[in-house]
Amino acid sequence: MSKQVIAYYRVSTGAQEKSGLGLKAQRDYVEASAKSQGWEVIAEYTETVSGTVAPLDRPEMAKALSHNLPVLVAKVDRVSRDVEHVASLMKRAEIRVATMPHATNFQIHLFAALAEQEREFIASRTKDALAALKRDADKGDVQAMEKVANRSTALAKGRTDTNRAKAHEAVQARVQTFLKSVQDHIELCIRRGAKTLPQVAACLNEKGITTSRGASWSPMQVSRVMASTGLTFG
Incomplete structure (x- = not known):
């Protein structure tokens, strides 16, 4: 296993600094992982681009790949949240993830697939639960009607001028x-x-x-x- 790696960082919006996915946080993850695993970071590339852009279409990622060395990222989603993007990149290079330093390309691919499936499942379950609650309320279910009313009240309270501005x-x-x-x-x-x-x-x-x-x-x-x-x- 190569001891030399290429660090790759990706940020898309200023809000990511608050979410823990900003550049400084990514560098901390990468530096800590490289130190603990004995990897030598010989080059770094930083991209300001949305994760919707396929990794192979990103100029800085292309530079990182040109070294023909493993690419080290802080977290899998810094490559992409799209499992197809992750799989496509893995055909070109070995990916190492600071938060999962011992994971192989196959394991990273599996993790990305499970994470994508979980996001889709949660979104679908939430949508189905709200639809079911509304159906019960329309049928006259008192508890359902109370829950819908409480939800509407909570949403209304959030509609202050300040919140509307936000x-x-x-x-x-x-x-x-x-x-x-x-x-x-x-x-x-x-x-x-x-x-x-x-x-x-x-x-x-x-x-x-x-x-x-x-x-x-x-x-x-x-x-x-x-x-x-x-x-x-x-």
Whole structure:
């Protein structure tokens, strides 16, 4: 097993500093792991890009892979939250994770798959539980009606001017994060030869990139995003 490794860090928004996934936290994980395992970090690459961009489409990741050495990340989700992205990268390089220093590529792949499945299960279970509660309330179930009313009251209390402002800021943050992630993809499409709005739209659709509503791209939608992000064909 190679003792030399390449450190790779990824951040997408300023909010990640608060979530423990910021650059400093990642460096701490990597440095502690490298020290305990006797690995020598011979190069570091930092990417500011959304996790929705496939690792193999990221410029800094490409530089990290060019060394033909294991790539060390703080956590699996710094590679991607998409198990297909993780699997695709593993075909190109050995991945080492600071929080799981003894894990093999297979074990990391399995962990990523289980984590993705768990996220989907939790989201589905929550949605189903709320739907069932509403159905019971509509049928006249007193307890269900009370729970729905309590939930509505709690939501209403959260709708103060301050919270509405925070919610607006959160929405704007999500919009900016989405625009940033799409900007990266559009830039890659342009670099690869797309010279018109229809060509960029086709490029995005071929890559499986969807709009914020999960739909396919049209030239008009591409035009709006390029205008919002300042991108041009020049």
